[in-house]
Amino acid sequence: MKIAFSTSGETLESPLDARFGRAPKFLVYDLDSETFEAVDNRQNMNAAQGAGIQSAETVARLGVQSLVTGHCGPKAFRVLLAAGIKIYTTDAPTVAAALERYRSGKLTEAKAADVDGHWA
């Protein structure tokens, strides 16, 4: 099972990014093999609109089952929901801290977007 974390770095010590759509990278952690990889998301940092939609499609195509991030907007939420991906929002400072909270069941699944969209 794979989890994606929004981040600006490439290791577990990297900060968890509060943004999803405009996160510079995603760290995808494979719980079965205890390995991870960093996926670049810069094209969505720079997108004029639809960054949340595009980022959601990206993580869906990576085959993750869960997403952990700071906040999730309405358009991203709609895409993630359609893809069947569980969303968790947290203020954990690093990917490692967020992963620890996930493993110990301290994260609550988000049932709706927790911030407004930026466009339309």
Added chain:
Amino acid sequence: MILAVASGKGGTGKTTVSVNLARVFGPDVRLLDCDVEEPNDHLFLKGTPRGEETVTIPVPQVDESLCDGCGECGRFCEYHAIVSFGATALVFPEMCHGCGGCAKVCPKKAIRETGHKIGVVETMESGNVTLIQGRLDVGVAMSPPLIRAVKARLRKGVPAILDAPPGTSCPVIASLRGADFVVLVTEPTPFGLHDLRLAVDMVRVLRIPFGVVLNRVGIGDDRVHVFCGNEGIPILLEIPDDRRIAEAYSRGELIVEALPEYRAHFERLREAVRERTSTDLHDPARVETRVAAPGASVFQR
């Protein structure tokens, strides 16, 4: 002849100039209110309504039984208005610019286009003026498609005045494209000059001949006069800062009717514009391609 009235700064008097010029422009003129987010011309030309038409832009609708989630549509879309993966396709109509590209690239022909309402175009008659205004639905992010629908009501052989929105962004460009001449309205103040410079840059990029109307002369200084003199930009009309104009305006009255001594001002503006443009009445369809050809417009010195 298609005359556009624009400005950099808002509130300089575009609508004042547009409606009063329209009233003295001749026996038959079309006034197109292209400020579709907040059309105001109708407040001064209390016209008889002649019709309302709904305007839509085409947005994709996906037949999920045909979609295999290949994602071609999403890869094509510049605006991230459509994504597909698995066996799902999601459309975000509010992001869509109606280009139709997704439907063309879909390998399964699973996408057709349906109309998504963005606003209305309303027509009114007021004496010599046929007023056509666009009214954008609240919350719609894009005005240019509705502005183009308003401009589709131009009629070959009938002179037209386009009241543009303020500023220099997409809605203004959509309004000004294809015009034979642009009148830039400003006020003689630092703010007025700053934004006039931006507007001048814009019309120079569009390569449309232009001149300036200076409104509320007396409230500021001569910096706009100096700028226009240095740049060789003609000042076609000066309207003094006359409190009676503000009073008439605040009552929704035309200046040329409430204060007939100003009629001659607007007639002079009409003649100044006519002198600087071809006397041929243009086919609006041909004007679009004319602007696309570099150097085709007469550049005002």
